[in-house]
Amino acid sequence: MMELYFEGMQSCYDAENVARMFFSPAHRATERPKRAPEYFTAVLGTRHLLCGVRRDGRCVWKRVKHDNQGTKADVFALCGLIYSFLCEQTGKRPPWGMLTGVRPVRIVHDMRRRGESEEAIERFFCDTYRAQPDKFRVARAIADVQAPIMRLSGPRSYSLYIGIPFCPSRCSYCSFVSKETAKSGKLIAPYLEKLELELEDIAETARRNRMQLETVYIGGGTPTAISARQLEHLMNKARSCFDWSGVREFTVEAGRPDCTDEEKLAVIKECGATRISINPQTMSDEVLRAIGRKHTAQDIVDCYETARRVGHTCINMDLIAGLPRDTLEGFRSSLSEVIALGPENITVHTLTLKRASTLVTEHAADEYGDVAAMVESCAEPLARAGYAPYYLYRQKGTLQNLENTGFAKPGTEGLYNVFIMEEVHTILSAGAGGSTKLVSPDGSRIERIFNHKYPLEYIERFDEVRRRKKGIDDFYGRYFDLDSEASR
Ligand code: SF4
Structure with missing residues (x-):
């Protein structure tokens, strides 16, 4: 080593x-x-x-x-x-040059805000940090798409994240905190009980601070790993305790077809979701087996068609470049199959290897295909099919230091993704592993409050979760004088 x-x-x-x-x-x-x-x-x-x-x-x-x-x-x-x-x-030449940060698009926004010229921004990317010109052009195009979305957010705007840290099985590349339902299913009911209490607390805090809810995202794990009735109860709870009047987008990750059926898709629709995500990662049965998924590519197609049948009009599908056993040809073929389905959004991730994933310990680096070529091969077919990149971020440990990019048909961009990636406003997070990110009204200061990572810890130490969340009031107390606002 x-x-x-x-x-x-x-x-x-x-x-x-x-x-x-x-x-x-x-x-x-x-x-x-x-x-x-x-x-x-x-x-x-x-x-x-x-x-x-x-x-x-x-x-x-x-x-x-x-x-x-x-x-x-x-x-x-x-x-x-x-x-x-x-x-x-x-002999390697990293496409982003020496830019190692996770938010290259943010650099464009920040430099524009400071009044720097487009030429100066290009020089910063391509000369100072030696990024390849096509990467700079992507970052600039994304900043253009994001600018009007970012203007939707006001000084008191926030988004809500609700985490369901359970999955039907564990994917080999996974480094998230997620428990398999077969082993930890008994935790689901007590977990949801606490989660709903936390939602009540957060809603009250948001009301007290006169905050405006913009988007809601239920993610995981796999939210559809819980039953249709549990999902319905949770979504209705969220709708009833928050002021929903200004909500622009409500996303639910329907994630994996091995736990997402017609009943759950219908419940998600009936409970008001405006956007869902069905994530194949690959359309190759061999690669699905290699990453530990217990479903086939046909199951993904069936799930997608069911989602359309029950009325979902905005669907995202995730793919991952660099999965074990995948090849450049295989990846291109997965992308073509997903494009042919016609989802509104397609997100292309690059495999990220973290110590918590089985892949890091069990596989050698040379098992991964030509990841850079996979990522490069996306732009042209996606553009031809009418998709444009609208958010981009990088993570530590990503193969070849490449990026994750969300593509959307114009007008269907996932607002939550832009708000969280560009740190436009506060994200209040509920559930195990939740990270609340408090953004000051002028965007100059960010503080975080972390929930306990694991579901059992979250359940057993819930009082501490509640106590930590009091930091939200402290944070906003520095910017808003609620007493004088109330007396006006
Ligand atoms: S579905 Fe997602 S969260 Fe669940 S095990 Fe797979 S990668 Fe991890």
Whole structure:
């Protein structure tokens, strides 16, 4: 395993992120040199910058003069050296260049807000950070689509996320907190009981702070892993305790066809969902088996047709590039099959390997197909079929540091996805693993409140969940004077 080590920096965070783009996400980073057969090292010295790599019994070093002033510019210079050195040594050229952040589109929004020219934004992407021009063009096009959506949000806007952390079986690439219903099904009823209490609390807090609910998203896990009656009860509860008058979008992840039947799809529709997600990930039965899914591609088609029959008019379908056993041809064929179904949205993810997933421990990196080519191959057929990219984000551990991109037919963009990705407004989250993100009215400050991760912990320590949520009042108390508003 390749070891990574860094010297001379107070924080090696940026340098490590650049180096990690060139090595498998499972490679370790350590701060103190030790004798490792394979390693990469980068040093910020007082008079020099240095990079070195030892692989296959061979060492290569590069050292350049640099007058260290102890500023961020020194670390940036080292990152530039790491990037060019590793491009030379590995033959890889990461499409986003040295941009390691998760929200490249945000950079376009921020620079435009500061009044910088389109040329300056392009130079920042393509010259300073060495991103490929086509990546810059995608980021700019997405920012254009998002601008009017972001203007829908006001200073008191928020969205609500409701988490159902249960699934019929665990996919091999999964790193989410999700429990299999066969093993943990007995937790569902007590979990939903607490979840509904938390929804009551959140609704009350939102009312008190005069917040405006814009979008609602029920995700997971797999929300359809619970019964039709439980789903109906939960959705009706949400509708009854929140002020629904301004809600623009209500999404439910219908996720997997192995637990999504006509009855559940009809309940979701009757309870007011305006958008659902049916996520094949691949349309290859062999790849579905390889990732541990217990359904076929035909089941996905049947589920999609049932959803249309019961009246769903906005459907998203997710695909993942880089799944084990998949090939470039196989991925293209999955994409064609999904396009042929005609969902309003198609989201193309790149496989992300996290330590919590079985794939990281059981599979070698070379089992993954040509991921970059898969991702590249999407744009043209999607554009031809009338889909345009509308949100994009990256995650740590994504294969080849690629991105996840949501495509939509114009006018069907998932608003929640834009609001959460671009941190436009507050997201109040209910349920295990929920992360509440509080965004100040001017967008300059963000604070988070985390719920307990696992369903059992959430149930047993629910009082603490309630206590932590009091932080929402504290946060808004800094921006709004509720007493004087009430007396007006
Ligand atoms: S359906 Fe999603 S949350 Fe559930 S196991 Fe698979 S990847 Fe994880």
